[in-house]
Amino acid sequence: MMTSPTALAAADLTAYLHQSIPLTEAMALTLSAYDAQGLRLKLPLRPNRNDKGCAFGGSLASAMTLAGWSLASLTVAQAQLEAEVFIATSSLSYRLPVWSDCEARARLAEGETWERALRGLRQRGRGRIQLQADILLPDGRIAASMLGSYALLSPGQASKD
Amino acid sequence: MMTSPTALAAADLTAYLHQSIPLTEAMALTLSAYDAQGLRLKLPLRPNRNDKGCAFGGSLASAMTLAGWSLASLTVAQAQLEAEVFIATSSLSYRLPVWSDCEARARLAEGETWERALRGLRQRGRGRIQLQADILLPDGRIAASMLGSYALLSPGQASKD
Numbered sequence: 001m002m003t004s005p006t007a008l009a010a011a012d013l014t015a016y017l018h019q020s021i022p023l024t025e026a027m028a029l030t031l032s033a034y035d036a037q038g039l040r041l042k043l044p045l046r047p048n049r050n051d052k053g054c055a056f057g058g059s060l061a062s063a064m065t066l067a068g069w070s071l072a073s074l075t076v077a078q079a080q081l082e083a084e085v086f087i088a089t090s091s092l093s094y095r096l097p098v099w100s101d102c103e104a105r106a107r108l109a110e111g112e113t114w115e116r117a118l119r120g121l122r123q124r125g126r127g128r129i130q131l132q133a134d135i136l137l138p139d140g141r142i143a144a145s146m147l148g149s150y151a152l153l154s155p156g157q158a159s160k161d
Numbered sequence: 162m163m164t165s166p167t168a169l170a171a172a173d174l175t176a177y178l179h180q181s182i183p184l185t186e187a188m189a190l191t192l193s194a195y196d197a198q199g200l201r202l203k204l205p206l207r208p209n210r211n212d213k214g215c216a217f218g219g220s221l222a223s224a225m226t227l228a229g230w231s232l233a234s235l236t237v238a239q240a241q242l243e244a245e246v247f248i249a250t251s252s253l254s255y256r257l258p259v260w261s262d263c264e265a266r267a268r269l270a271e272g273e274t275w276e277r278a279l280r281g282l283r284q285r286g287r288g289r290i291q292l293q294a295d296i297l298l299p300d301g302r303i304a305a306s307m308l309g310s311y312a313l314l315s316p317g318q319a320s321k322d
Contacts, residue, residue, distance in 0.1 A: 020212035023220055026187035051181035057230075057248040058223025059184055065219045087218040090253045097247075 008077045010034040013070055021066075027059055029066065038107030039071040040136075045101050055098035055135075057144075064133035064146040065090065067106035072129055072150050079118050083152040088128070090148040098135060098143045106133040109147060117152060125154035169238045171195040174231055182227075188220055190227065199268030200232040201297075206262050216259035216296075218305075225294035225307040226251065228267035233290055233311050240279050244313040249289070251309040259296060259304045267294040270308060278313060286315035 008016060010031065018025040028047050033040040041063055048059035065087050072085045108114070109130035120127035128151055135144040169177060171192060179186040189208050194201040202224055209220035226248055233246045269275070270291035281288035289312055296305040 016212070021217050021219075022208055022210065023184070023187060023217055026184060047183055049183065051177070052245060056182050056184055056223075058182075058219070058226045061222040061226060061251075062217075062219025065222060069218075084213060086258075087255055089255070090222075092251045092253070094248055094250070 008073050010074055013074065017066065017070070023062065024066065027062065029063060031070070032103060034071075034074065038105055039067055039074065040106075041067045041070065041104045043102050043104055043135075045098070052097070053099070055102065055143075057094055060094065060098065060104070060135050060144045061090075061092055061146070063104035064092070064106070064135065064144065065148065067104040067133045068131040068146070068148045068150060071106040071131060072152065075114055076118070076121070076152060079114075081118065081121055081154075083121055083127070083154055086151045086153065088149045088151045090146050092144065092146045094144045096137070096141065096143040098137065100138055102138070102143065103136045104133060105136055106131050108132070121152050121154060125157040127152040169234050171235055174235070178227065178231070184223065185227065188223065190224060192231070193264060195232075195235065199266055200228055200235065201267075202228045202231065202265045204263050204265055204296075206259070213258070214260070216263065216304075218255055221255065221259065221263075221265070221296050221305045222251075222253055222307070224265035225253070225267070225296065225305065226309065228265040228294045229292040229307070229309045229311060232267040232292060233313065236275055237279070237282070237313060240275075242279065242282055242315075244282055244288070244315055247312045247314065249310045249312045251307050253305065253307045255305045257298070257302065257304040259298065261299055263299070263304065264297045265294060266297055267292050269293070282313045282315060286318040288313040 032042040043063045050056035109132040117127035117129040133146040193203040204224045211217040270293040278288035278290040294307040
């Protein structure tokens with residue numbers, strides 16, 4: 001059974017992703033943490049390897065995009081609001097090859113707050129939030145980074161697009 | 162049997178991707194065109210859908226990243242050179258939802274030429290090339306775009322990283 005994004009809770013996130021975005025199951029992405037520090041998805045190397053045997057850049061991009069999407073979706077649900085969350089723009093930087101399992105962590109970009117985005121959603125049916133996502137190696141080094149801008153659209157607004 | 166990137170030819174590209182990057186098989190990505198206009202990969206909607214039923218942003222990002230990677234790899238092979246091709250940075254813009262199968266097209270970014278990158282690879286073992294990738298809808302509209310910078314490293318250089 002499919003959980004609606006409105007009622008999305010952290011405990012259901014992995015199942016929701018696997019059921020509704022088939023590629024996340026192929027990637028074997030799972031939620032590993034969700035707290036005040038942000039949200040982390042675990043990305044195992046094996047299904048995400050490239051021709052060199054390290055992690056495929058598209059998998060890293062997907063994992064960072066999804067970490068941000070998940071953080072925004074859970075935050076909207078916690079605020080008792082409804083929104084479709086879309087990635088609008090992103091800038092990525094790949095710094096180190098990833099030869100092991102890793103995590104994609106998402107948190108608010110510097111200087112951002114949820115208040116403005118949620119107020120826009122409440123008052124005008126649309127908000128925008130900038131999130132910072134990173135690929136963390138087991139030793140804590142950052143292997144890749146993404147700054148992503150996400151659109152939050154109330155269901156009525158989304159159907160106009 | 163695995164084709165080595167050195168000898169990569171367009172006719173083998175789909176098989177090479179599926180064998181060496183498992184996620185491309187899950188995405189059912191296939192080469193649809195490779196000519197003077199650039200390179201196109203076909204991305205079917207069904208395995209790449211999201212929770213809204215349209216294409217998952219991570220699949221679009223992966224398809225554009227791979228279209229550029231494929232174009233760079235085939236161009237290096239045609240020049241009788243050897244290189245590992247890595248995505249270094251990318252900027253993406255998602256403009257329209259994708260409700261159908263689509264194509265990811267890669268070509269040289271405006272003002273770029275292959276000559277400088279291939280000369281760098283030949284003389285110093287490393288080159289850099291900017292590629293423009295787009296997601297094309299069946300009616301020709303562009304649904305998403307990526308400007309990507311790819312590093313070309315001769316095998317000796319790559320092993321130093």
